[in-house]
Amino acid sequence: MSRAGERLINGLVKENPTFVLMLGMCPTLAVTTSAVNGLGMGLTTMAVLALSNLFISLLRKIIPNRVRIPAFIVIIASFVTAVQLLLEGYLPSLNKSLGVYIPLIVVNCIILGRAESYAYSNPPLPSLFDGIGMGLGFTVALTCIGAVREILGAGEIFGRAFLPDSFEPIRIFGQAPGAFFVLASLVALQNYVKNRLQREGKPYEKIGSGCTEDCMNCAETGCKKRFYDNSGTAETGARKSGKRPAVPGPDKEGR
Amino acid sequence: MESVRELLVILIASSLVSNVVLSQFLGLCPFLGVSKKTKTAAGMGVAVIFVITLASAVAGILYKFVLQRFHVEYLETIVFILVIAALVQFVEMFLKKAMPALYQALGVYLPLITTNCAVLGVALTNVRKEYGILAGIVNGFATAAGFTVAIVILAGIREKLEHNDIPKAFQGMPIVLLTAGLMAIAFYGFSGLL
Secondary structure: OHHHHHHHHHHHHHOOOOOOOOOOHHHHHHHOOOHHHHHHHHHHHHHHHHHHHHHHHHOOOOOOHHHHHHHHHHHHHHHHHHHHHHHHHHOHHHHHHHHHHOHHHHHOHHHHHHHHHOHHHOOHHHHHHHHHHHHHHHHHHHHHHHHHHHHHHHOEEOOEEOOOOOOOOOHHHHOHHHHHHHHHHHHHHHHHHHHHHHHOOOOOOOOOOOOOOOOOOOOOOOOOOOOOOOOOOOOOOOOOOOOOOOOOOOOOOOO | OOOHHHHHHHHHHHHHHOOOOOOOOOOHHHHHHOOOOHHHHHHHHHHHHHHHHHHHHHHHHHHHHHHOOOOOHHHHHHHHHHHHHHHHHHHHHHHHHHOHHHHHHHOOOHHHHOOOHHHHHHHHHHHHOOOOHHHHHHHHHHHHHHHHHHHHHHHHHHHHHOOOOOOHHHOOHHHHHHHHHHHHHHHHHHHHHO
């Protein structure tokens, strides 16, 4: 089981999807208005991630390579729908506050990324734990960001008073612009760490700051993080005609 | 049928007041990724308007006449994402064959939109707000127009930012995010419109 433990640590620390890889930024910004929302979104994503990883891994020998991306999307969308129905039934208040971002988990880059880069080429059990680890990392990150925004924006944490009354809440942090500011500081911090590692000659390639996370939408050529082979064959076939300058060829190394 | 007044309210609300990127964080990826130059940003914007308007029409029709009719509304997420992916494919092939000039202008951006979460987001919002087909199309167009406005403004600012001396840690994405945050504050001014 040491491999399972290694996957957990990997997702939580070494390849934390938010703090290190900078994946899935849309939900990160949108739902972290409070710590509770961040926690809810993180756990929901984790459930989908773990289950889809497990199933994709179980089906990895059946799914043909050429249609793997549509197949992944259907599997992920099914689990998202199931989780959404469960939330509607058992946690209606959370479902309401997360709103449209629950079904939008389908397009979260982390899930497709793990399916493509891990679950599709590894046995079920490590894949399951990879999903749980990544999901936990995402949950921790979202809860932290949510807590920061809640403390600054309302002086509370998990809905309880945290700072003394003399603290005047900076309301903007609970609203949309605050999300951009918090993320900007986070990326700046990452840049700082990255610059320092670079100066000291330590490995820094994994830190994905500055990446807009979405390899499907990304036009960056020669990116080490690219998990998404959009040169032909697979997925929706959108990128088949090879003469498109904005969409580069395969570059799957380094992941 | 919705009255013209309601449609106008949707138009203003979705394009300016609750801007898709700056207050809902949908389509953030191309917003940050394709906003280095005003020209490419505008091209992306037009492509997004085209695809989202079309996608909300198709999704609206499909929801009303297939999903609702057979009482399988819970399949919306699966159906919408597949339909959108297929639709973008189809639009690309159609443009290539029928309107080469337009394809030259938009073709590069089309595949980038396939998984843009704004497209799926609009389709799902239309269902949640119980918009009719026409209101859905108007909402789709307005949302995409709001995206275009935001991305073109951001690209303009980024072109100017190139000449500024920015602290090393803030170079690249952080300063863009800060700019986006300030734009979001500016867009709050529009909430007085409704």
